[in-house]
Amino acid sequence: MKEQNVLNKIRIVLSHTSHPGNIGAAARAMKTMGLERLYLVNPKSFPDPTADARAAGAVDVLQNAQICTTLDEALAGTVLAVAVTARRRDLSHELLPARQAASRMLELSTQGEVALLFGTEMSGLCNAELDRCQLLATIPANPEFSSLNLGSAVQLLAYELRMASLGEIEVPVAKTFEVASFEDVERFYQHLEQTIVATDFLDPANPGRLMQRVRRLFARARMEKEEVSILRGILTSVDKFIKK
Amino acid sequence: MKEQNVLNKIRIVLSHTSHPGNIGAAARAMKTMGLERLYLVNPKSFPDPTADARAAGAVDVLQNAQICTTLDEALAGTVLAVAVTARRRDLSHELLPARQAASRMLELSTQGEVALLFGTEMSGLCNAELDRCQLLATIPANPEFSSLNLGSAVQLLAYELRMASLGEIEVPVAKTFEVASFEDVERFYQHLEQTIVATDFLDPANPGRLMQRVRRLFARARMEKEEVSILRGILTSVDKFIKK
Numbered sequence: 471m472k473e474q475n476v477l478n479k480i481r482i483v484l485s486h487t488s489h490p491g492n493i494g495a496a497a498r499a500m501k502t503m504g505l506e507r508l509y510l511v512n513p514k515s516f517p518d519p520t521a522d523a524r525a526a527g528a529v530d531v532l533q534n535a536q537i538c539t540t541l542d543e544a545l546a547g548t549v550l551a552v553a554v555t556a557r558r559r560d561l562s563h564e565l566l567p568a569r570q571a572a573s574r575m576l577e578l579s580t581q582g583e584v585a586l587l588f589g590t591e592m593s594g595l596c597n598a599e600l601d602r603c604q605l606l607a608t609i610p611a612n613p614e615f616s617s618l619n620l621g622s623a624v625q626l627l628a629y630e631l632r633m634a635s636l637g638e639i640e641v642p643v644a645k646t647f648e649v650a651s652f653e654d655v656e657r658f659y660q661h662l663e664q665t666i667v668a669t670d671f672l673d674p675a676n677p678g679r680l681m682q683r684v685r686r687l688f689a690r691a692r693m694e695k696e697e698v699s700i701l702r703g704i705l706t707s708v709d710k711f712i713k714k
Numbered sequence: 715m716k717e718q719n720v721l722n723k724i725r726i727v728l729s730h731t732s733h734p735g736n737i738g739a740a741a742r743a744m745k746t747m748g749l750e751r752l753y754l755v756n757p758k759s760f761p762d763p764t765a766d767a768r769a770a771g772a773v774d775v776l777q778n779a780q781i782c783t784t785l786d787e788a789l790a791g792t793v794l795a796v797a798v799t800a801r802r803r804d805l806s807h808e809l810l811p812a813r814q815a816a817s818r819m820l821e822l823s824t825q826g827e828v829a830l831l832f833g834t835e836m837s838g839l840c841n842a843e844l845d846r847c848q849l850l851a852t853i854p855a856n857p858e859f860s861s862l863n864l865g866s867a868v869q870l871l872a873y874e875l876r877m878a879s880l881g882e883i884e885v886p887v888a889k890t891f892e893v894a895s896f897e898d899v900e901r902f903y904q905h906l907e908q909t910i911v912a913t914d915f916l917d918p919a920n921p922g923r924l925m926q927r928v929r930r931l932f933a934r935a936r937m938e939k940e941e942v943s944i945l946r947g948i949l950t951s952v953d954k955f956i957k958k
Contacts, residue, residue: 502862622742622746669951
């Protein structure tokens with residue numbers, strides 16, 4: 471899987487962040503998604519023990535962060551700069567939802583470095599900063615309460631970048647249990663039927679659709695060999711009482 | 715758009731949360747995505763001013779939170795309980811990435827309430843809690859650093875639920891069978907356990923993992939109300955013989 475290389479082309483740029491705790495939270499959020507390159511434009515307080523504490527196991531991201539005095543410095547050498555914004559601006563650039571923006575960023579990352587820019591906690595990005603970007607990304611939040619915490623916004627975008635880098639959708643590998651064979655399952659149905667006829671639950675003269683219902687239930691579960699053994703063991707333990 | 719109604723069927727359940735700040739962050743994360751129903755199982759400290767501070771404009775979610783003393787209380791009346799887990803467990807239920815899990819949850823929410831369960835900050839969910847759920851959801855994080863902050867994990871899942879509700883993801887049409895409730899299914903497990911203890915199939919002094927295996931099998935099948943009735947009818951028909 472090549473997602474590491476792709477994600478290494480992404481810079482997360484935080485502009486004029488007020489609270490060092492949010493820088494730490496952003497670092498942690500980034501690392502959980504495989505992003506490592508943090509750029510800080512004029513952070514109010516950095517380095518800061520509060521940032522380290524919130525970063526938890528991602529202090530290395532903070533230690534390797536680039537501190538810049540201007541946004542231009544943070545964007546130097548990039549082929550695309552994307553600004554995260556909550557609102558649609560008057561004179562706005564193209565605006566994409568986070569998912570599509572992430573996909574566009576990865577596309578461009580094959581050609582060079584790509585920056586994703588987050589503004590301050592209170593006022594976001596100013597127009598001069600937006601002017602430096604080529605694309606706006608927005609998180610489709612609740613219109614009545616769209617105020618995401620900065621760390622959460624970084625988390626969501628980093629997640630979408632990771633998901634895009636993993637290709638379609640990553641399906642975790644299932645544990646390899648041995649699936650029951652057709653015959654195993656059929657023998658279970660026969661056994662169950664015999665037992666419930668013996669307990670008078672099923673009237674063989676008038677069976678209705680009972681066994682079909684049972685088959686449908688267990689078919690959905692797609693049983694494993696050992697599960698069939700357990701169920702047959704239960705039936706055998708019951709049979710002993712009925713035959714007394 | 716009907717997303718509000720759908721998202722109202724979702725309960726976010728936080729079990730034994732240690733830090734009240736994380737409860738506040740979860741409330742804020744929920745509200746930004748249009749989720750409002752928070753359930754707290756034995757929170758270490760709640761209400762708490764730290765929670766209110768981190769919730770920012772989402773204090774109403776905290777004020778309306780349901781405080782429960784057991785997980786069963788928080789899950790009562792639900793038709794699906796999904797556990798968020800970082801690791802793949804030994805004897806695990808079906809495991810889906812967050813995106814697909816969200817889509818599955820919305821599918822089931824047409825039939826009743828659905829719970830999404832988060833464990834403690836340090837140790838996640840215990841096996842007894844996982845046993846109560848029918849599905850596991852995982853965030854496809856960096857395998858070398860998968861430790862998401864609790865608020866961030868809630869944020870990501872809430873986001874995927876919102877995205878699914880907005881129709882980003884095609885939600886398959888729900889089947890027309892009535893799904894069994896949490897209580898129905900739990901009563902079936904209890905009944906089965908009593909019966910197989912009575913037949914000596916299960917030794918209560920040495921139960922091993924038998925009931926977990928059974929739970930896993932039926933969890934996969936996601937039972938309908940009528941199917942639970944059939945299985946309990948079978949057990950009742952068996953009980954008559956054992957008690958003779």
